[in-house]
Amino acid sequence: MKRSLGRKALILPSPAWVVGTYDAEGKANVMTAAWGGICCSKPPALCVSLREATYTYQAIVNREAFTVNVPAAEQTKLADYIGVVSGRDIDKLAVAGLTAVSAEHVDAPLVDEFPLNVECSLIHTLKIGLHTLFVGEIRDVKAEESILNDKGLPSIEKLRPPIFSTGEAAYYAVGEALGPAFEMGKEIAGTVP
Numbered sequence: 001m002k003r004s005l006g007r008k009a010l011i012l013p014s015p016a017w018v019v020g021t022y023d024a025e026g027k028a029n030v031m032t033a034a035w036g037g038i039c040c041s042k043p044p045a046l047c048v049s050l051r052e053a054t055y056t057y058q059a060i061v062n063r064e065a066f067t068v069n070v071p072a073a074e075q076t077k078l079a080d081y082i083g084v085v086s087g088r089d090i091d092k093l094a095v096a097g098l099t100a101v102s103a104e105h106v107d108a109p110l111v112d113e114f115p116l117n118v119e120c121s122l123i124h125t126l127k128i129g130l131h132t133l134f135v136g137e138i139r140d141v142k143a144e145e146s147i148l149n150d151k152g153l154p155s156i157e158k159l160r161p162p163i164f165s166t167g168e169a170a171y172y173a174v175g176e177a178l179g180p181a182f183e184m185g186k187e188i189a190g191t192v193p
Helices: 055-063 073-084 092-096
Strands: 017-022 028-033 036-041 044-051 065-070 100-102 109-111 116-127 131-143 162-165 170-173
Touching: 017 044, 017 055, 017 109, 028 044, 028 055, 028 073, 028 092, 028 109, 044 055, 044 065, 044 116, 055 065, 055 116, 065 109, 065 131, 073 092, 073 162, 073 170, 109 116
Parallel strands: none
Antiparallel strands: 017 028, 017 065, 036 044, 044 131, 065 116, 100 109, 116 131, 162 170
């Protein structure tokens, strides 16, 4: 029997993404966001949901661009720090010892030390309630060679990005591989007439 947990923002897992923007004065700023994911394949797009109270919110609205920077498991403490202080009050990148690098295709900074960076131009905004959903068309993905697989694509096992457990308010590392996508289910599909 399953227990009802009620109506709440609760899904597992959530990403531990670091969103990069430039503020009105052109200063690089970052914030950690857990509400996000891929939302379209053509055009390639992802989304992040932010509260209007965040410093990053207005920067995305003004610049119509943002980056998503994915840390490795060993960089989780940095990502958490970035999420607990405001860019209004402090230069988070400097305190964390991280480097902002201008993106090639959008008006937003990348976090150079994080192994995976995604450059996005804002294409849609949807106010939902407390949060606003920002949809960014992916203009480029940059990945360190060390996290690429033999097909030249990011490997989750090599990157080991932190994931966020909403209900526990804790970070976890990605676990073991379970099997190939779009293949494992073919055994079951083959049994359906």
